[in-house]
Amino acid sequence: MPISTNVFVRSTTLLLAVAFLALATIVGTTIWLVENNNYWFNETTNARVARAVTVSVRNALQDAETGQRGYLLTQDERYLEPYDAALPELPGFLDRLEQVLAPYAEANGVADMVRTNTNNKLAELAETVELTRAGRFDEALAIVRGDSGKVDMDALRTMFTGIIDAADARTIEGLEYQRNGTVALRWVTIIGGVIIFAFVGAAAWTVVTYNGEIAAARAEVEAANAGLEERVRERTSDLGRANEEIQRFAYIVTHDLRAPLVNIMGFTSELETSVGELAGYMKDRPDDGNPNFADAKLAATEDLPEAITFIRAATRKMDSLINAILKISREGRRQLKPETLDLAEIANATVTTVQHQIVENGGTATVDVRLPRIVTDKLSLEQVLGNLLDNAIKYQQPGRPLEVTVRARPAQGNRIEIEVEDNGRGIAANDHERVFELFRRAGTQTQPGEGIGLAHVRTMVRSLGGDITLRSELGTGTTFIIILPRDLRSFIGSQSA
Template sequence: MSQEPLPKLDLRLTQENLDDLYEHAPCGYCSCLPDGTLVKLNQTLLDWLGYTREELVANWCLQQLLTTGARMHYEMHCAPLLLLHGQVREMSYLLRRKDGSTLPVLLNATLLRDADKPLVVRVTLFDITERRKYEQELLRAKTQAEDQSVQLARANEQLVSQNEQLTRINADLDSFVYTASHDLKQPLHNMVGLFRELKRTATFHDPEAEQLVGMFDGALQQILDTIAGLTEVVQLQRMLEQVPVEAVPMLSFTEEIVRSLRERLPEDGATFDLDFSAVPTLRLTRPGLHSILFNLLSNALKYAAPGRPPHVQVRTAPADHNHVLLSVQDNGLGIDLERHGRDLFQLFRRFHPEVPGSGMGLYLVNRLVHQAGGRVEVASTVGEGTTFQILLPR
C-alpha cells in the first residue's frame, strides 16, 4: 500500500529563538531564590503586572506579588510543600498588579536543589480570569438555586399547611351541613304536615289564595329537595372514603340505572344507546359511579326537548395510555354555555327554572369526578342537546 509523501518541513520552525519563546510564552514564568527573592521574570508576567524588570528583579519577593490572603497561604502551605516534595501544582492565587487591581492565576512551582541544598524555585503562572468568572457565575447560579429551593420548600410547607387547613374546614363544613340538614328535616316535615292539614280544613275566599297556596307548597318542596341534596352530598362523600375502588362492568351497571330511571321518570318513547365495547369496565367506587351516571341520565330525561322523544347515548372509549373517556350525550334542551358556562358546576345553579330540580346534580358529578382524579368537559347547543365527556384514570 503506497503512502503519500509528507510535505517538507520548513526548517525555520526549528530555528525558534528560545529566549523569545520564554519571554513571550502564553503563561507567566519567574525564578526566585528559596526565600522568594525574584531573579528572573518573563515579559508576559511583567506585562500582566505592569512592572518593569528592574523594579522587581533582586528587589521584590514572589510573596510580595500576592495579595495578603494568598501570601499567607503561600508561606504557610505552599513553601513547606516545596521544601518537602520539591514541587506544587495548581495553587490558586491572586496577583497584585501595579495599578492595584488583581489577577487570578494558577501557580505551579518546582524546587531545584544543588547537593540537597535548595537552589532556585521555578514558577509557572496561568491566567485564569475567564475561569474565575465562570466559577463565580456557577457559584452565583448555585446560590440562586439554593435560595429558590429554600423558597420553594417554604412555599411547599405553606401549601401543605393550607391544604391541611382546607381539609379541616371542608370536613367541618360537611359536618355542619349534615347536622344542619338533619336538624331541619323534622321541623320542615312538621310544616309540611301542618300545611296539608291547613289545606284540608281551611276555606279561602280570596281568589288569589289558591295560587299563593301552590307557591308556598312548591317552596316547601324546594327546601326539602335542597336539604335532601345536601345530605346526599355529605353522606356520599363519607361513604366514598370507606368504599374501595373496583372494576365496574359498565353494561350491566348502566342498564340497572336505566331501569331505575324508567320507574322514577317514565318518559314516553325514551331510548338509551349503550356502547361499552371499547372499554367494558371502569375503575371507580360503585356509589360514586352510580351517582355520576344517575345524575347525568336523569338530567337527560328531565331536560328533554318538548315534542321530541329523549334519546341518550352512553359510551366509553380509550383516551390515551393512562385515561379513558366516558361520554353521555342527549338530545334535550341544551345549555347556553356562553351565559352559564362558568356557573355550570356551581352549587344550586339551575339553567331551566321551568323544570323542577335542586341545582345540585352537576355539582355532585363534578365533585365526584375530580375526587376520582378526572375532569369533566361539556359541549352543548341550545335546542339540540348536551354532551358530557368525563376523562377518568384507567
C-alpha cells in the same frame, strides 16, 4: 466572572443568529446544487430516451426493409415477418420521438422530416410488396432500382446519426455537470458542518456555563425553602379539616332546619283542614245583614285557601332544597371505597335501568367502552352516569327520537375519559358553566327540578379526583365529558400525603 442573564441572552442570540445565517447559506447553496444536478439528471435522462427512441425507429425501419428485400428475393411470405412486425410499432416510435425532441429548439423540424421520410420509405416498401404479391415482380424491382427509397433511407440514417451523436454529447455533458455538482455539494456539506459545529460548540459552552450557575442558584433556593413542602402539607391538611367542618356544619344546619319545617308542614296541614271546614261553613251560611259578613266569607272561601296553598308550595320547595343540601353533604362525607370495576358492565347496567324510558319514544342507547378494568368508587360512578342519563331523557328534543351514547377511552396522564352524548335540546353557550352551579337551571323549564342534579354530579366527580365539562349546541344536543384517574387509590394517596 458569572454570566448575567442579559449577557447570556445577547451572546446566545448572536451565536444563534450567525449560525442561522450560515445554515441558511449552506441550505441555499445545497438547494441550488441539488436543483442544478436535478436539471442535468433530467437532461441526461431525456438525451438517453431520445437516443433509445431514435435507435428504435432506425431498427424498425431496417427490419421492415430487410423483410421487404427477403420477400422480393424469395417471394416467400415468411420473410415478411420482420416487415409485418415493424409496421405497427413505427407510429408509436415516431410520436415518442417527436415528443422527446420538442423541448430542443435545435431539433426543430427534425421529427417532421423523419416522419416524412419514414412515410415515404414505408410507402415504397408497401408498394413493392403488393406488386410482388400480384405477380408483377419486374415492376417492383424497377421501383427498387429507382433509388427513391434509398434516398429516403440515406436521409433517415443521416438524421438518426445526428440525433444519436447530439444525445451522446448531451449525456456526457450532463454527467460531467453532475459529477462537478456532487463534488461541490460534498465540500459545501463538509465546510458547513464545520461552521455549524463551531457555533453549536460555542453556544453549548455558554449554555452549560449558564446552567451551572442556575443549578447553583437553585440549590440555594431549595436550601432556603427546605420546609416549604411541609408547610404546604400542613395548610392542605388544614383546608381538608375546614372543608369537613363546612360539610358537617351544612349537615347540622339543614338537619336542624327540618325540625321547624316539619312542624310548619304539620300545622299547615291542620290549618288547611280547618280552613276547609270554615270555607264550607261560610259558603253555605246565608247573609245575616252583618256589614262584615261579605269580607269574612271572601276571606274564608278564597283568601285563606289561597294563602294555605302558597304556604304548602313554599314548604315543599324548602323541603326539597334542604333534602338537596343534605344529599350533597352526605355525599361529601361518605367514605369512598375504591374497587376494581368493569366500566363497560357498569355503563350497560346503568343504561338498562332507563332503557324503557328511551325506547318508548323510539329512541336508542349505545355503549362503546374501550377500556380495561379501572379502580374507583362504584356507587359514585353509578350515580354520575345515572344522573346524566336521567338528564338526557328529561331534556330530550320534542318530536325527535332520543339517541344516547356512552363512550369511554384512555386519556393522557393515566386517566380515562367518559362521554355521555345525547341529541336533546342542547344548552346555550352562556349556560355551559352555570348548569353546574347549585340551584341553577338553564333554558326554558318544562320539567320539575331544583337545579341540584349537575351540581351533585360535579361534586361526586371531583371527589373521585376528576372533573366534568360539556360541549353543547342549542337544538343539536349535549356531550358531557368526565375525566377520572384510572386508579382512585393514587388520588386518595396524594390527598392524604
